[in-house]
Amino acid sequence: MMYEISKEPIDIQAVIDKVVQRNAGAITTFIGTVRELTKGKKTLFLIYEAYEAMAVKKLAQIGKEIEQRWEGACVAITHRVGRLDITDVAVVIAVSTPHRADAYEANRYAIERIKEIVPIWKKEHWEEGEAWMGNQLETVAYPSGKPEESDLNE
Amino acid sequence: MNKVLFFAHLRDAVGGAEFLSVDAGGKTVAELKAELAAKYDLPKMDTVMTAINEEFAANDEVIQAGDEIAFIPPVSGG
Numbered sequence: 001m002m003y004e005i006s007k008e009p010i011d012i013q014a015v016i017d018k019v020v021q022r023n024a025g026a027i028t029t030f031i032g033t034v035r036e037l038t039k040g041k042k043t044l045f046l047i048y049e050a051y052e053a054m055a056v057k058k059l060a061q062i063g064k065e066i067e068q069r070w071e072g073a074c075v076a077i078t079h080r081v082g083r084l085d086i087t088d089v090a091v092v093i094a095v096s097t098p099h100r101a102d103a104y105e106a107n108r109y110a111i112e113r114i115k116e117i118v119p120i121w122k123k124e125h126w127e128e129g130e131a132w133m134g135n136q137l138e139t140v141a142y143p144s145g146k147p148e149e150s151d152l153n154e
Numbered sequence: 155m156n157k158v159l160f161f162a163h164l165r166d167a168v169g170g171a172e173f174l175s176v177d178a179g180g181k182t183v184a185e186l187k188a189e190l191a192a193k194y195d196l197p198k199m200d201t202v203m204t205a206i207n208e209e210f211a212a213n214d215e216v217i218q219a220g221d222e223i224a225f226i227p228p229v230s231g232g
Binding site for chain 1: 159161162163166201205208209210224226227228229230231232
């Protein structure tokens with residue numbers, strides 16, 4: 001299983017091990033962690049929630065996009081759900097490719113795509129309250145009811 | 155019947171239920187959205203995407219009996 005939603009802490013090395021391949025010259029790893037301060041506001045902890053079946057499918061779609069765009073790429077992604085404390089690991093993305101530049105680029109692509117199309121939400125808990133985060137500025141609307149083609153198929 | 159799933163602030167808005175059973179067969183996504191938005195006073199529905207059977211669906215798509223529908227607020231994973 002290259003794409004997973006996990007209720008348990010993520011084993012970072014296990015995600016990396018999934019993309020080891022003889023033709024790889026590089027593996028990049030992105031580790032997303034829970035930050036304490038956002039614009040001066042102190043987060044106590046987060047709750048992540050996922051539409052799990054669809055989230056796994058969308059992670060797999062991102063992997064497929066990467067394999068089409070960067071030849072020889074191999075991708076593994078695990079995203080955590082449940083309660084996470086400050087510094088906890090929320091997501092791990094491992095990408096291996098024959099050459100290092102591709103591994104960096106493809107990994108960046110994966111995290112940006114997760115933030116567009118994977119049905120996972122976080123609820124921020126602060127000292128003075130809590131709120132589900134979406135697009136905080138509410139600048140994104142979907143007039144057709146779904147992301148535009150350009151969002152879905154980069 | 156159709157299972158309609160809610161997440162994040164929408165789940166709070168429908169009283170914490172993970173899903174509702176709704177007869178949505180033959181309705182478009184937009185019609186179901188409008189109906190539930192009115193019934194449960196759902197906020198910010200213009201930013202909410204919809205999935206049918208775990209794939210994003212457009213507002214004009216027609217729902218079949220048995221389809222699993224999910225309302226997907228702007229995501230915030232990563």
